Amino acid sequence: MTEIRFEHVWKEYGSSIVLENVDFTLDNHEFLVVIGPSGVGKTTLLRLLLAQERPTRGRILLDGEPIAGEPTADRGVVFQRYSVFPHKTVLANVMVGPQWAASPLLGRLFGAPKRALAERAMALLARVGLAEHAQKYPQQLSGGMQQRLAIAQALMNQPKVLLLDEPFGALDPGTRRAMHSLVRELWEEHAMTIVMVTHDLMEAFHLGTRVIAIDKARKDSQAPERFGATITSDFCAKPRIVRDSRRFETARLRAAEAASAVPSSASERD
Numbered sequence: 001m002t003e004i005r006f007e008h009v010w011k012e013y014g015s016s017i018v019l020e021n022v023d024f025t026l027d028n029h030e031f032l033v034v035i036g037p038s039g040v041g042k043t044t045l046l047r048l049l050l051a052q053e054r055p056t057r058g059r060i061l062l063d064g065e066p067i068a069g070e071p072t073a074d075r076g077v078v079f080q081r082y083s084v085f086p087h088k089t090v091l092a093n094v095m096v097g098p099q100w101a102a103s104p105l106l107g108r109l110f111g112a113p114k115r116a117l118a119e120r121a122m123a124l125l126a127r128v129g130l131a132e133h134a135q136k137y138p139q140q141l142s143g144g145m146q147q148r149l150a151i152a153q154a155l156m157n158q159p160k161v162l163l164l165d166e167p168f169g170a171l172d173p174g175t176r177r178a179m180h181s182l183v184r185e186l187w188e189e190h191a192m193t194i195v196m197v198t199h200d201l202m203e204a205f206h207l208g209t210r211v212i213a214i215d216k217a218r219k220d221s222q223a224p225e226r227f228g229a230t231i232t233s234d235f236c237a238k239p240r241i242v243r244d245s246r247r248f249e250t251a252r253l254r255a256a257e258a259a260s261a262v263p264s265s266a267s268e269r270d
C-alpha cells in the first residue's frame with residue numbers, strides 16, 4: 001500500500017516561488033500524470049518526491065510518514081534520456097542498484113548471491129524484451145531499448161513509487177505506443193504507484209488513472225516569480241473513462257483548455 005500526500009507544499013528558491021500550496025492525496029496504485037506548460041515546475045514536483053529537493057513549506061507523506069530526507073530505493077526514477085550508465089553492459093546496468101544496496105562498500109556481490117541477482121536481472125530483461133542484448137552497451141541500443149533498460153533498472157529495486165519524467169519524449173510514435181503498453185502492463189504487474197510528467201495530453205489520458213494540470217493561478221507580469229504554480233485542474237481518468245471515447249474526448253478537451261487557458265510563464269518571458 002503506497003499513499004502519497006502533498007500537504008500544502010511550497011518550493012521557493014530565494015524570492016522565486018516555483019510551486020505554491022500544492023495539496024493532493026494519491027491513492028495506492030494510482031497512475032498519476034502531471035501536465036502543464038514548460039518551466040512551470042513539473043520536474044520540481046518529481047524532485048520533491050525523490051527527496052532531491054525539500055519543500056520550503058508544507059510536507060510530503062509516504063504512507064502517512066514524512067518522506068525520507070534523501071533518495072531511497074523505494075522510489076525509482078526514469079528520465080527522458082541518459083539515466084543508464086554508458087560504460088556498463090545492459091546486464092550490469094540492471095544489477096548495479098541492488099549490488100550497491102547489498103554491498104555498500106564494494107558495490108559487488110560474489111558467488112550464489114551474485115548468481116541469484118543475475119538470474120532476477122535476466123528475468124526482468126526478458127520481460128522488457130532485452131534478454132538477447134544483455135551483454136551489449138547502451139550506445140549499441142536504440143532509444144526505445146535504452147528507455148526499456150532504464151525502466152528495468154528502476155524496477156530492479158522493486159520501488160513502491162516509480163517516477164517518470166517525460167520518459168517517451170525522445171521516441172518515435174511507434175516506439176512510444178509500444179512503450180505505453182509495456183508501462184501499463186508493468187504498472188499492473190508490480191502494483192506500484194506511478195507519477196509521470198508529460199507534455200502529451202493523449203499520452204496523459206491514455207496512461208493515467210488521474211491527470212493533474214499545474215499552472216500559475218495568479219500572475220504578475222512585472223514579477224513572474226512572485227507567484228508559483230499550483231494544481232489548476234484535477235481529472236479522474238480511470239480506464240473506464242478512457243474506453244468511453246465520448247467522455248474521454250470531453251475530459252481531454254477540458255484538460256487541453258486548462259493547460260492552455262493561461263499562457264505559460266516561459267512563453268511570457270520569451
Ligand SMILES: Nc1ncnc2c1ncn2[C@@H]1O[C@H](COP(=O)(O)OP(=O)(O)OP(=O)(O)O)[C@@H](O)[C@H]1O
Binds near residue numbers: 018045
Ligand atoms: N535549483 C534551482 N534554482 C533556482 N531555480 C530553479 C532551480 N531548479 C528549478 N528552478 C526553476 O524552477 C522552475 C520550474 O522548473 P522545472 O524544471 O520544474 O519545470 P518543468 O515544468 O519541469 O519544465 P519543462 O516542462 O520545460 O521540463 C523553472 O523556472 C526553473 O528555472
